[in-house]
Amino acid sequence: MKTNVTCWGILGALDQEVMLLREQMQVESTEKVLGTEFLSGTIDGHKVVVACCGIGKVNAAACATYLLFVKGCDAIVNVGIAGGVAHGLHTLDVVISRELCFHDQDAVMLKYFPARQFFDGDLALRQLCAQVCSQPGMLVGSWREGRIATGDKFVADSATRDAIIAAVAPDCVEMEGAAIAHVAYAAGKPCLVIRTMSDCADDDATTTYDNFLERAANQSARIVLAMLRHAD
Numbered sequence: 001m002k003t004n005v006t007c008w009g010i011l012g013a014l015d016q017e018v019m020l021l022r023e024q025m026q027v028e029s030t031e032k033v034l035g036t037e038f039l040s041g042t043i044d045g046h047k048v049v050v051a052c053c054g055i056g057k058v059n060a061a062a063c064a065t066y067l068l069f070v071k072g073c074d075a076i077v078n079v080g081i082a083g084g085v086a087h088g089l090h091t092l093d094v095v096i097s098r099e100l101c102f103h104d105q106d107a108v109m110l111k112y113f114p115a116r117q118f119f120d121g122d123l124a125l126r127q128l129c130a131q132v133c134s135q136p137g138m139l140v141g142s143w144r145e146g147r148i149a150t151g152d153k154f155v156a157d158s159a160t161r162d163a164i165i166a167a168v169a170p171d172c173v174e175m176e177g178a179a180i181a182h183v184a185y186a187a188g189k190p191c192l193v194i195r196t197m198s199d200c201a202d203d204d205a206t207t208t209y210d211n212f213l214e215r216a217a218n219q220s221a222r223i224v225l226a227m228l229r230h231a232d
Contacts, residue, residue, distance in 0.1 A: 001128045002232045005190070007047040009073030010224060011063055013055045013176050016214050017080040020221035021050050034062050038071065044228045049073055053176070056152050057102075060176035064183040075125065075190040078180045079224050081216040082172035083155050083201030083209075085165055086146065090197065091212050092219065093141035095171045096129050097121035097148050097193035100178040103164045104151035119181035121145075122190035125227075129194060132226040140219060141197070146171030148193055150178035156205035164201075173201050196220045 012018035025048065027041040036059075038051045049071045053063035060078070067073040084093060099118045110117060126145060133143040149170035155161055164173055177193035184191035196216040199208035 009067035016217040057179035081198040082174040082195035084197035086171040094143040098145040103149040125192035155201040
């Protein structure tokens, strides 16, 4: 499928989220900047730069900026896990970013650049990801396009979960996606965030997260590998 991407920037917040990608890479160079190791090389003939940025909005935004403006990537895919909050969304289901927002953003910030609450996932990347997720046997769970909400908080209690639902009605919550999408929007570059649910962001989230982290992270990475195989 045509994407017009010549160099893919791929970010995960945790080692588990990029481990499979690193294993599948033909690594040509490695550098450590911003406390992060950036691996440059190829996957399935596509030029890629893969990095584990660390958790949180600032880490994610810093590494996204470096990928776009220093490493020359012309698209960013953020891969990883999230807590599912929408009705009918279960552990190991997948959410593709139709749009992203911050759940901890004060309304005053909407007066200033970029003066918007939501950042769209790139249409071509969404279509490619949907094509991959629709393949029989690709996923353990189901998939949907949806709204992903980002904030500097691991949501692990029902009260916080309910407050976020009331404020921005997301499908899932995590800690990096909207920051990366914000940088991509400012740079005029395509961005997609892919999340497999590791938990349901409720009172049992910590235990569920520990049990499903590796399986959820691996599934998101496998989706990206399949996207690269099918991309033109």
